[in-house]
Amino acid sequence: MIKPAIGIALTLSILGGCATTNGDATQEGGLWDAIVNDVGGGYDRRTKTLEEELEESKREKEEAEEQQQRLKAAGE
Numbered sequence: 001m002i003k004p005a006i007g008i009a010l011t012l013s014i015l016g017g018c019a020t021t022n023g024d025a026t027q028e029g030g031l032w033d034a035i036v037n038d039v040g041g042g043y044d045r046r047t048k049t050l051e052e053e054l055e056e057s058k059r060e061k062e063e064a065e066e067q068q069q070r071l072k073a074a075g076e
Helices: 002-020 031-040 042-075
Strands: none
Touching: 031 042
């Protein structure tokens, strides 16, 4: 009877740990966190977020360069 209870407690502890992960293994570390993030899609979500941020930065840079061109043209 004690062995199943230990197994259940261990399983709940592991599942509880999975629920608290934020998908960023760089801040949490450890092989288990890496496996959980990979299987749970944490890396995919983080990668997508970073790609979206990169695209936004590129758009902002292009807009700033266009504005700089307009200001140079207006000043000449």
